[in-house]
Amino acid sequence: MEERGIERGSPTSGGGGASSSSSASPTVTATVTTSPPGGLLDIKMEMGVVGLPQQMIPSQQLQRSPVDSELCPVCGDKVSGYHYGLLTCESCKGFFKRTVQNKKQYQCSADKTCTVDKTCRKRCPSCRFNKCLAQGMKMEAVREDRMRGGRNKFGSYYKRDRAQRMQRMQSRVGPGGPLVGAGSGTGSAFFPTQQSPMDAHVTSSTHYVMDMQQMEAKLKSEYNQLLQSPTLSSSTGNAAAAAQAQSFVQRGYVPNCESLAAILGSSIDYSYQHPVKHEPFSDYQDQFISQPPLPDYASFTPQIQYAHMVPVPPLSSSSSAGSGNGSTRSSPQLPMCTQPTEKTIDTFYSKNTHNTVVALMQYMPNDDHIAQRLLYLHDRPSATEYIMSGAEELLNDFINWGRESPYFNKLSNEDQMSLLRGSWVTIHVMDITFAAALQKLPPDLGRGGKFIPTGLFALLGNGKLAGAWEAIFNRIQLLMSDCQLDGTDITAMRFASLFDDDSGYGRSSNALVHSVRASIFQGWAERRSAADHTSIPAWGVYVTLVQLAQQCREYLFDELRSGKLMAYNLLRDMLVMNSNHLTTAIPTSRPHAISIYESELVPVT
DNA sequence: ATTCAAGGCCAT
DNA sequence: ATGGCCTTGAAT
DSSP states (O other), rough: OOOHHHHHHOOOOOSSSSHHHHHOOOOOHHHHHHSSSSHHHHHHHHHHHOOOOGGGGHHHHHHHHOTTTTHHHHTOOOOOOOEETTTOOOHHHHHHHHHHHTTOOOSSSSSSSSOOTTTTTTTHHHHHHHHHHHOOOHHHGSSSSSSOSSTTTHHHHHHHHHHHHHHHHHHHTTOOOOOHHHHHHHGGGSOOOSSTSSTTSSSSOOSSOOOOHHHHHHHHHHHHHHHTTTTOOOTTTTHHHHHHHHHHTTTTOSSTTTTTHHHHHSSSOOOOOOOOOOOOTTTTHHSSSOOOOOOOOOOSSSSOOOTTTSOOOOOGGGGSOOOOTOOOOOTTTGGGGOOOOHHHHTTTTOSSSOHHHHHHHGGSSSOHHHHHHTTTTTOOOOOHHHHHHHHHHHHHHHHHHHSTTGGGEEEEGHHHHHHHHEEEEEEEEHHHHHHHTTTTOSEEETTTTEEEEHHHHHTTOOGGHHHHHHHHHHHHHHHHHTTSOOOOHHHHHHHHEEEEEEEOOOOOOHHHHHHHHHHHHHHHHHHTTTTSGGTTTTHHHHHHHHOOOOOHHHHHHHHHHHHTTTTTHHHHHHTTOOHHHHTTTSSSOTTTTOOOOOOOOOEHH
């Protein structure tokens, strides 16, 4: 406090490294010498000279030669370091902080598609904030207690991100040169520098070879770090989790960060507009690749994400868990404090307690920003890539949601993986379909003239089911308008799917999984005053969605076998169940897949 | 002792 | 309300 005056006055060498250097000389050269992620410099500069294939040098490439990430992914201004999960400029950092801390609510006066760049970023805070989220800034990183200094639990991700950036650059410079490929010219889409480092799936790094030992060491240290992190909520059952994770590592179960095991092993937290009257989109099928693709969520990231500035969902009011304390900031079910207590979990079994389904509502992810998140994937070169990347993005959230769910987090890693693998497609279909029905998603997804029907996204690209999807979608809307399908039913369906160990994909034999599911059905029936769950009005919807998902899964699996999903490691991992017999038959890795399958998104007329 | 991301301060 | 610069402080 008193020192303030002194420190400010004296340009001593002390204090914050980054800031001192930048303030020293705000000249142009500072841009190069002050790169926050120290250590990357040499490589960056080399590549500026050596790298970059001729064909890609056109225009902008020349200007940003030094680093491929010197520009803020939100507004394009100069990056000043990692802020809330992303390399951004100082202004967006401040903007994001103020918005979250003050729980500001913005409203776009236009159509929510304002461009956000250095010159007009002040014009529409609503679109700016949405873009911040879409690009990956994490509200969880804004401290509720406003404590200064120190490090947070994301530190290791920043580190990993740096390492990956480095590898990326090296691979561009190194032999084989521009595997950046992207023959289409949309190269940047394959190297989304703005992808959040906290999104564990980060780029598909498989081919950026990192040997196993390095990987293991990394995972272990990340684990230890997370375990010790003060910001890591409760931390109770984490020792066991860490042990499990390490055991996975030791068994060589974790080939890369994009695997389900890796995600389960780590402990990051993340989470996740018009009624639709679609034209059947079977016609899209041909244009979209010979066959459709796609999925959603991953290491936390994904989806489940931010609930923040939104009022707590209505139905959860009756439950005990407190997400609505006056002091509580923005994120309702944010990972930060979601670790359920034993007591909470017990309530799911005691019949004389609150209705199970109602109690579970507080654990539902918030998908209010789902549209924004998917919107910014519009630069993907093809419909397939759009669907796949969107699905993988959501997959991360899904997995994190699962591991934070009551009871689920008490299962062994094997059981968890099995249940997640068995349910993700179903839950993806449900999430997208319900989001569309609730008008959280528009009838078509995309931007800049390229769109795909939301239903096709829900179906992971399986256009053959378009008609069936339209039918169930209409049915859902009807039920909703009759108040026969609401958040309670959606919660029940989602959890019932998660705890479905009889889906044919998983192989969990944990008896408690059955009890939980039974408890969910019972609570659901009670909630709807039905004799049993099969008599609930929305039951048919559940059954139909499960069946549709089943077909989507098969479709995806075929795509996988034909080698079309190679770039999506997490997706692949989520499809290949108990491992090995299929693994060998499935192509694994290839530089960011590209290609032949790409067809342009269909312009909407 | 050094890093560096998070919060604070304050001129615009 | 912005955004540049400064202070913090856990992790390295």
